Amino acid sequence: AQSVTQLDSQVPVFEEAPVELRCNYSSSVSVYLFWYVQYPNQGLQLLLKYLSGSTLVKGINGFEAEFNKSQTSFHLRKPSVHISDTAEYFCAVGKADKLIFGTGTRLQVFP
Amino acid sequence: DAGITQSPRHKVTETGTPVTLRCHQTENHRYMYWYRQDPGHGLRLIHYSYGVKDTDKGEVSDGYSVSRSKTEDFLLTLESATSSQTSVYFCAIRDSRRSSGNTIYFGEGSWLTVV
Numbered sequence: 001a002q003s004v005t006q007l008d009s010q011v012p013v014f015e016e017a018p019v020e021l022r023c024n025y026s027s028s029v030s031v032y033l034f035w036y037v038q039y040p041n042q043g044l045q046l047l048l049k050y051l052s053g054s055t056l057v058k059g060i061n062g063f064e065a066e067f068n069k070s071q072t073s074f075h076l077r078k079p080s081v082h083i084s085d086t087a088e089y090f091c092a093v094g095k096a097d098k099l100i101f102g103t104g105t106r107l108q109v110f111p
Numbered sequence: 112d113a114g115i116t117q118s119p120r121h122k123v124t125e126t127g128t129p130v131t132l133r134c135h136q137t138e139n140h141r142y143m144y145w146y147r148q149d150p151g152h153g154l155r156l157i158h159y160s161y162g163v164k165d166t167d168k169g170e171v172s173d174g175y176s177v178s179r180s181k182t183e184d185f186l187l188t189l190e191s192a193t194s195s196q197t198s199v200y201f202c203a204i205r206d207s208r209r210s211s212g213n214t215i216y217f218g219e220g221s222w223l224t225v226v
Contacts, residue, residue, distance in 0.1 A: 006153075009151075032213065034214070034215075036217075041220075042219065042220070043201060043217040043218055043219045043220050044154075044201070044217040045217075046214060046216070049214060090153060090154065092215075094213075094215075097142065097159065097161060097205075098144065098156055098159055098169070099156075099215050100156075101146075101153045101154040101155075102153055103151060103152060103153040104153045
């Protein structure tokens with residue numbers, strides 16, 4: 001069985017500061033890993049994904065994530081956040097027919 | 112944009128009434144999904160379909176049924192709505208093309224309130 005843990009339900013940060021949103025997963029097989037972003041009253045939008053190859057993955061809006069197999073982690077990072085990054089972020093794991101999502105991390109960027 | 116349309120986008124219904132949510136896709140994807148989103152729970156899979164008339168249960172399927180008579184449409188039915196089914200419902204498709212890595216794309220959501 002697969003599962004995803006997002007350790008922080010909320011992350012407050014000031015504008016232009018760096019941020020890391022943490023994601024740990026468990027799986028008995030190799031998986032694909034995803035980060036999605038959800039802006040208020042909208043659907044989920046794909047930020048980035050890890051399928052194979054380089055463990056550092058770059059996504060949209062300046063975000064990147066690093067796959068760490070030994071620590072079963074896929075943390076999301078951005079070196080300098082903007083007010084517009086305020087949203088909820090979901091980590092997901094899966095490979096076969098469905099994705100399993102974490103409970104989400106709400107990123108709040110303050111001026 | 113993965114060509115996913117959900118209807119209705121907003122609905123208020125009474126306890127005990129049946130409700131059907133529709134998901135329509137325009138790109139002929141084989142896999143379609145229904146998730147619900149609730150605070151503190153993230154997204155949880157209700158049912159999914161891997162082809163016409165081929166469906167399977169997800170982790171929170173009790174109280175829900177689905178049907179897929181055409182590739183493009185995936186219906187979610189609450190046979191007798193309860194207040195615990197007040198939620199935001201998201202339809203999704205899986206892009207099975209090799210380059211996509213089975214990425215799942217979401218619709219805009221359907222807000223359902225059961226009073």
